[in-house]
Amino acid sequence: MALTSSLGIGSGLDLSSLLDGLRTSEQQRLVPLQKQASSYNTKFSAYGTLQSSFANFQSAAEALGKASLYEGVKTSVEGDAFSAVASEKADPGSYSIEVDQLARSQSLVSAGQASVDEQIGNGGTITLSLGNSAGDVSETVDIDLDAADSSLSGIRDAINAADIGVNASIVNDGSGTPYRLVLSSNTTGTDSQISVSVAENNGDGSTPLADLLDYDSTAGNGAMSETVAARDAQLSVNGIAVVSQTNRVEEAIAGVTLTLSKTTTEPQSLTATRDTDAVKSALQKFVKAYNSVNSISDKLTAFDAEKEISGVLLGDSTARTAETRVRGALNTPISGGTFSGLAEIGISLQRDGTMEIDDEALDEALANNLADVGQLMAGSDGNDGLSQVLVSTLDAVAGDNGLLQSASDGMKQRIDRLGDRMEREQESIDATIARYQKQFVQLDSLMASINSTSNYLTQQFKSLGNQGD
Structure with missing residues (x-):
């Protein structure tokens, strides 16, 4: 930049502006390539838009191919x-x-205690089980309880940690000995009744834990009280x-x-x-998805005479083939059932290319011939329904290896090749401008030398003239 801005100082010529003009002129070589790249990118985007709309239609068609839809x-x-x-x-x-x-689930409650942290006995083994009143046991567990954990809160925590399906909690009833342990079955019904017993060895023969935690649901009695019976x-x-x-x-x-x-x-x-509502909803989504395809396809492939605007894919053989194949699949007669085509259940293609539902005709078909509608769309006895025909066609048109993907891949390759060409062209332009710049520097230097010599000679001639006087 410094060199460019200093051009012309020696010669007095506007070489910087001249070089800028040459650069602008040379850059024009890229304009046709840039226009072509813009066209390619627009087509590449259009293929993607069309492919996405066909894929949405394919999903809607696929949903109609599930036999369970018509059995709901x-x-x-x-x-x-x-x-x-x-x-x-x-x-x-x-x-x-x-x-x-x-x-409902059973609940048992113990006698009241003055404290939740006071030790009760010297520990022992709590046997907890779930079963029915006939004595059949479904779950049982032995819980070893240390003396340090034999408080009401320790018992609660130990039972909950056993995770047998019994929840232990402490309730304060407001009395003089307010803290009461409550055991509740997590499962309703008479097969989940609680039985609890304690084996302890206190040396003196006392059984404070057993006196607190004891209940036999088979016999219906014990130290604990049943406040809610299983039912x-x-x-x-x-x-x-x-x-x-x-x-x-x-x-x-x-x-x-x-x-x-x-x-x-x-x-x-x-x-x-x-559930005919679910079927109708799926058909409505199908029609909506097709009309979206039709609208996008028209916009991309049509010519607007009023605005004189051509669609990006006007005349494109791939887009035209895709549209033709899908329309052909829609009109494929389905054999083996009462209905052979969409028009027979109230869904038809209009002259403008859109698909329309006759609600009265469709409701009648769903109310009186739901199984036949299912056979038309999902097929039966090894025969493909319209859904399978469409899905297969749409996969060939818009799938990973379909027509539109191939066209999109081809366009991407063109874009990449054109990008390489533009890069080479830019390198050529840069080399040409560099050559011009070098020549201008040389010209500026030469002109500076000539101007210096001219000035010297002028001064000498002037001096000689003064001597003659």
């Missing part, structure tokens, strides 16, 4: 005593349900008695899970029906 069941409940969730294994039907009793849920379904250990009742109705929340004074109804 929804439930409706009249009342607030229970809620219901159905799986695809549930059969449609109506049920009358009465809830006579809710399941099973009891209900009836269409007059059939059902017993459940929990308030979550599974398979009383095949494929339906009931969650009980309160008892009833009269029957409440449950209705299970095929």
Whole structure:
């Protein structure tokens, strides 16, 4: 920069401006390449946009190919005593349900103690078990308790650490000996009743721990008191008695899970029906995704006569082929079922290329022929449905090895090659300007020398003239 700015000082010529003009002129060699690079980048972006829209459409088509979509069941409940969730294994039907009793877990409470930290005995082994009133045990554990840990808080912590499904806590009842240990089963039902006993050796024959922690749920007695009895849920379904250990009742109705929340004074109804709303929602997403593809494709490939603007991919054979193949797949007749095409269930292509739903026709098809709609979209008995035909076509069009990806990869290679060419051209321009600059420096030096000689001669001639006078 310093050299460039000093050009012309010796010669008096505006060599810096001249060099800038030459540089600007030389840079024009890049303009056609820059325009070409801009065009390539715009096409590369357009391919990506189109590919993304086709991929979204593929996802929507794929969702319609899942047979479970057409087997879904929804439930409706009249009342607030229970809620219901159905799986695809549930059969449609109506049920009358009465809830006579809710399941609950057992709670035991000890006698009061004056302190939560005062030692009770010299330790021992607490045996804790869960089982039913018939004596069948499902869980049991022996908890060794040191003398230092035989306080009420130590007992609580030791039982909770055993993690057998029994929660221990301390309640203050406000009396003179207010601290009482409470044992509660973490699980509802009569199969999770608590029994607890203590083996201890205090030397003097006393059993302070056993006198505090003892209860036999089989016999229904002990040092502890049962404040809440374990109870099973009891209900009836269409007059059939059902017993459940929990308030979550599974398979009383095949494929339906009931969650009980309160008892009833009269029957409440449950209705299970095929979930046509989920199917319609999936079809609406499918149509929306296709219309997005159509809109993007039109914008990229059409010519706007009013604005005289051409789409980036106007006349592009790859984009045209992709669109043609997808439209062809949409119109593929599906054999083996009641319906052979989308138009028969109320979904059709319009003249402007968009897809439209006739809600009345679709609702009728879903209400009366849901299985046939499923067969059209998801196929059956080894025959592909429209979903499989579309997914296969869209994968070939917009997948990782599809038409659009190949075109995008080819365009990326062109961009890279053009970038290399522009880099070489810039190097050539820089070399040309450097050569000009060197020549200007030499010219400036030569002109400075000539001007110096001219000035010297002028002075000499002037001196000679003065001597003649």
